[in-house]
Amino acid sequence: MLDPNITRKAVVTVIALLMAAAVCVFVYRTFIRPYRKKEYFFTKSEARFFRLLQSLLGARYYIFGQVRIADVIEVHSGLRGQWQTAALNRIAGKHFDYLVCDRQLHILAAIELDDSSHLRWIRRKRDRFVNRLCRIAGLPLIHVTTRDAKDREQVRKLLAPLLT
Numbered sequence: 001m002l003d004p005n006i007t008r009k010a011v012v013t014v015i016a017l018l019m020a021a022a023v024c025v026f027v028y029r030t031f032i033r034p035y036r037k038k039e040y041f042f043t044k045s046e047a048r049f050f051r052l053l054q055s056l057l058g059a060r061y062y063i064f065g066q067v068r069i070a071d072v073i074e075v076h077s078g079l080r081g082q083w084q085t086a087a088l089n090r091i092a093g094k095h096f097d098y099l100v101c102d103r104q105l106h107i108l109a110a111i112e113l114d115d116s117s118h119l120r121w122i123r124r125k126r127d128r129f130v131n132r133l134c135r136i137a138g139l140p141l142i143h144v145t146t147r148d149a150k151d152r153e154q155v156r157k158l159l160a161p162l163l164t
Contacts, residue, residue, distance in 0.1 A: 049113050049149045053098060056156060067099040072107060073137045094130065100162060109140040109162055113149060
């Protein structure tokens with residue numbers, strides 16, 4: 001028969017070693033190696049829609065994905081100091097799903113692929129802000145639902161202003 005004290009000590013030792021290993025993994029992932037490459041640039045639905053956009057627009061236009069809004073819309077040069085910083089901070093972490101440019105790289109429109117996440121309150125608030133921002137900046141913003149994104153003719157209709 002095993003000595004209960006030895007068994008208890010072994011269990012405590014194993015638990016302590018597992019906890020130490022978990023702490024090491026946490027420290028490694030959090031502080032030493034907190035980054036890793038994503039496997040794919042787009043989600044499956046974003047990639048499918050990108051390929052559709054490429055087939056509809058690719059011959060005459062460039063399509064870029066996941067473009068920072070701050071790289072497309074700049075803060076008015078008249079703003080200074082904290083006002084400029086606040087305006088930049090409101091757009092710094094936001095992205096357009098797709099950006100359409102002509103062959104001379106003039107920005108023509110931004111496209112948002114609206115999936116079910118756009119039904120959440122916080123996302124609708126973000127969408128209202130981005131819609132207003134684009135209207136003020138004079139950048140056409142085209143919203144395409146994931147349902148419509150599966151219908152080539154529906155997407156063609158939504159993109160009609162670009163295709164003329």
